[in-house]
Amino acid sequence: MEDRDILKELKSLCQLDIDAVHAYNESLRHIDAPDVKKQIESFRGDHERHINELSESIRKLGDEPPKFSKDFRGYVLDAFTKVRSLTGIEGALKALRSGENMTNKRYGEARNIDFPALTKELIEKNFRDEQRHLKYIEQAIDSRVWEKAA
Numbered sequence: 001m002e003d004r005d006i007l008k009e010l011k012s013l014c015q016l017d018i019d020a021v022h023a024y025n026e027s028l029r030h031i032d033a034p035d036v037k038k039q040i041e042s043f044r045g046d047h048e049r050h051i052n053e054l055s056e057s058i059r060k061l062g063d064e065p066p067k068f069s070k071d072f073r074g075y076v077l078d079a080f081t082k083v084r085s086l087t088g089i090e091g092a093l094k095a096l097r098s099g100e101n102m103t104n105k106r107y108g109e110a111r112n113i114d115f116p117a118l119t120k121e122l123i124e125k126n127f128r129d130e131q132r133h134l135k136y137i138e139q140a141i142d143s144r145v146w147e148k149a150a
């Protein structure tokens with residue numbers, strides 16, 4: 001696989017993680033239940049780590065990683081627009097779920113790319129984080145945590 005193609009994928013994943021951090025920042029404004037908040041903050045930390053590690057890989061290949069944009073856009077904007085009628089933890093978790101579906105899909109696809117071994121390892125590790133995030137968020141929605149928090 002050529003460096004140029006590897007870089008294209010890594011930059012696209014890095015941008016996805018940047019968008020995810022924006023989604024988490026936006027969600028956290030609506031989440032006041034302490035235990036849910038703690039989990040969501042730790043997931044945001046995973047996404048920040050992904051950004052740092054992907055950026056490092058991109059620089060090693062001689063390119064510049066995507067800049068941390070100030071605003072959210074793309075799928076994050078869509079996700080939050082769709083749940084605008086919902087407020088509080090419920091709306092925040094449902095928006096995050098649609099974001100996590102996206103990151104799971106994209107990392108799931110990236111796993112099948114013939115990357116060099118170290119890159120493959122990184123993608124695999126990030127993919128497992130994404131699975132964990134989605135699982136928690138789905139369980140929180142299924143058990144209607146916002147009713148317990150109210």
Ligand SMILES: [Fe+2]
Nearest residue numbers: 100103130133
């Ligand atoms: Fe995630």
